Amino acid sequence: MITFLGSSPYNAPAIYSLIAHAEFNLGIWYPEGGLISVSNGLAKLAEDCGAVIKLNSEVLKINCKDSKAVSVTTNKEIIPADAIIANSEYSFTEMNLLDEQHRTYDKNYWEKKTYSPSSLLFYVGLNKKLKTVIHHNLYLDEESDWEGHFDSLYKNKRWPENPMFYLSVTSYSDKTVAPKENENLVFLIPIAPGIEDTPEVREHYFNNLIDRFEKINGESIRDHIVVKHSYAINDFVRDYGAFKGNSFGMAHTLFQTANFRPDIRSKKVKNFFLYRLHDTTGNRYTAFYCICRSSC
Template identity: 30%
Template structure:
């Protein structure tokens, strides 16, 4: 029986563990935190329950597949709740646009604010569907383990057909003319930690996931997906070692032969899967001499994705007109992304995202709103500390929300700030980046770090910093993809 160690119990690592254990592998999972699920982290502040993230669930079939491949029923482990009108987008001029999978509802709104967009909406969805289907066929199921994997004629053909050279913002302008509508669609670039003015139009397919397949939440919180995976993995015999930081590896003949925690050997075996942030964990665990194909200089030249400044606020009341997902957009979106990526500073006029999951699931927060408030933040400086006062910036966010009719401070019962430095520390995220690399450069968008080390022959990578990319469905797929490669190799 092959012995596999998985470093990190995020969704990618959990999906790897389940897939391998179901095929008869002996699996040990090592997690530095006390919880499993990575950024799917539960936070309880008195009677207010929060998910750190992700708060938006798409591609539900991916999460179901992880469990159902074992012969179990996913409905026995978590309950998905579809959100029909899921995100209310508010703009500076007082107008709004509610995103929905209801096509007639979308067109009805667009006819009032963007007649061209209303006329083009079905053509828009058709093109999104084409982009998604190409990605689903040629990119999502793949693992990239060596340079030969990039030479497939079908893959090359698909790359030319997914608008790799066109920016997202330019693509959306083909169908819509209202600047507010363009701003709302441009926000999809932040789902991959990037700017809509620089990320390829390929990633516009994210809109397909929300506007065609639909947005979901989970009864009891999105963290219940991670808990479900954890339960299934244990049922299959996976051994979990939480509160265990792997801080040293032993390498013999270009293979990892042992893992260590605080000087003690905790594992020896055949294959290692790293679900930790590749940009941070790989250089920390493997000496540079042992990874000549991924030097510190190469890593430092990569552009991290955006981070996040998060406030968790439990209120004593239910605010009016706050949807499950609500976005208040900045006045100048281009200036906001210029601040984030060019000047690398917190925007003075940021776009503010709120998740109020108790709108859908009162049990999450029986005494009032449980507001997850997020503002995009630049990656941390190399010293990994915010160059601004986080409490002052929190008050600035509250001031902005109060001007928009949300008097947070008047009803505040409990709060917690989670700044980029805490994201970096808690999740081992390089410079606090939420999605590993940004998708601005073509090689980072389409040629992310491979799913297997070029230098350590039994070291494999899953998660947001490798293929197929960031976002909970993608990292889950990466786990299943790598596991299936290992299964095929050991038949």
């Protein structure tokens, strides 16, 4: 529930148990090469249809005239537009890319919302194969403090003492994501957005994860690490403009579900649309792909 909805199971609306039904009873598909393969497929389809994709360009401003969006200023050029869809984080787009008179919501609005957790992620490459893992591994072991961890995420925001964690081993299912006889791991600890993120804290939790993995799984990995890269709050802010470094947008509480979420269409600028994790569609890839499908 945490990563799927950004909500605590203590107050997530029951309707979201549909997600568990879809995933456990209807099954999950995995694209070879990881989710980037789907993005690459969509990009190719768009280009085949005549779209021009400009990468490595930072959008600095959405320019509006008479309540209409007219162009986009990037760090390289100004691109005129008939309509604009922004996929940077909703709150970031409104507060940083639009002039004040064109914003539907103010800073106060965003401050009052309940946000999904952020994540402390470790991308780890091993030069050995593991015998005790599968593709998805959840660690809700006796050392993890279930209630304390949720309290640290939503009520008394702090680093958790004994966190639950998730381990994804995509190389378990996909030979293309790691060299032969190597393993590709991603560890994830949900953490509260907005707390202090330092290299020392990250290292503390990395050691905690490795110790617990080795104890629970009975396999040594520390001496087999050939790649290690961390990603957390500061990175979500830098790369996504994510509010307080959250990972999954606004939490799906009852009053932040469906029509209670911000509208995908700007109320102030006629031909301007905002999408990413906060809007009525909700977060997750599925929302994005459904939008792609319904727009085709």
